Amino acid sequence: MYMLYGGLFTFFYGLRILSVNEMVLLLDIVPPLFLRYMTAVITYFVGVFSLLLFVNFIGWGWKRSIFWLLIIQLVYGVIATVVDICMNTPFYSEYPINSILVCSITCLILANIFLSGLKITQELLVLGFGLGIFLLSVLNDNLAELNLLPWSFKIEWPAFVILICSVGYVILRRSIKMEKDLIRVNRDMENARNILSASLPQNIPVSPAFSLAISYHPMDLVGGDFYDFYPLENDCLSVLVADVSGHGLPAALIASMLKVAFQSQRENAASPSKLLEGINKILYNQMNDEFITLAYLFLDPKAKIIAYSTAGHPPLLFYQQHTGLVKELKCTGVPVGISPVAEFSTGETGIESGDRIVLYTDGIIEASDKKGILFGKQKLIQCLQEHCTDSPEKLSQAIYNGVTAWSRNGSKNGPDDDMTCIVLDIL
Secondary structure (H helix, E strand, O other), X not given: OHHHHHHHHHHHXXXXXXXXXXXXXXXXXXXXXXXXXXXXXXXXXXXXXXXXXXXXXXXXXXXXXXXXXXXXXXXXXXXXXXXXXXXXXXXXXXXXXXXXXXXXXXXXXXXXXXXXXXXXXXXXXXXXXXXXXXXXXXXXXXXXXOOOOOOOXXXXXXXXXXXXXXXXXXXXXXXXXXXXXXXXXXXXXXXHHHHHHHHOOOOOOOEOOEEEEEEEEOOOOOXXXXXXXXXXXXXOEEEEEEEEOOOHHHHHHHXXXXXXXXXXXXXXXOOHHXXXXXXXXXXXXXXXXOOEEEEEEXXXXXXXEEEEEEEOOOOEEEEEOOOOEXXXXXXXXXXXXXXXXXXXXXXXXXXXXXXXXXXXXXXXXXXXXXXXXXXXXXHHHHHHHHOOOOOHHHHHHHHXXXXXXXXXXXXXXXXXXXXXXXXXXXX
């Protein structure tokens, strides 16, 4: 914002100086009366832009003094403009109030720079120097105007150039710093993406007992969704889907820790509640006020059962081929990282060939359209039923397309959260 206010202040103050320049007046491009009114209005309000500019550097000042001076300047500008119009005389309200306000603004900003306890930096010294020169020019010009000095020359032009150079130096310095910060952030995001990519499975398990498809679409370069699985003996399979709070590097680091914790719980693969309890104990002290919602599934095709558990996560969806119905597989459990002694429950259900299980993150059901209406669980179930004969890959793509089309139904550019969907078919 300081670049915006700096540009406005420079433009209007420069325009004010040009409007009273004798060469500009001789050109007679603009009607003289209109030019005087325009110059008067700029004179009344240009202090507002200077205050807004310096607020970006030093804040609102001691006891919000700059804020109250801003209000006074705005009120004065409005009243002075109305009075000038009513009296049909430009600058009718300028002296001495405007001179007092200009001196007050400059003195107050200088006082807040050097007397308010702010840490004196090179930027503040440069601003203070420019303001000091400008204050001297203001005092000189106003006293000369009142014939209180033995000379009549004015130094507004060079003082204004010095002030603009000091402000420009600070803006340029901060712009360079912002550019460096942006490069560093992009580098951190790239590192986070690499960390998360390394944490995600590189291959999908293949088995005559099941078919698996994954749809993973992070909202940003680095999202908060995570998934993992490991095949076990006898064509058994463990599947985990998670939603880490936050995005960026912190989420990527937590995801990498979750992968290690998940892999360390292989011995508890057949007991979902114990597996989640083990993950929670490992990660609780590593979360830094973050948390993870999880859904876990253990498939035993020979026993024809699935065992599952959730930790603050949306329920799994279970499509039974022989009935054509979709059932929600719910379990109780708080997100991982909330409590060191969290307890989780285990659910179990029988399966048959042709059945299908869907694990997903809340970015799918919480995607909203322009009216704020959520895509919702029912639309996800409807999509599951409509594509019940499609392959897992086609279903996962259909879900993503449906959610994207829903969230783009208006001015939005698409989903505003990560979306992950895992489709598991029983063969």
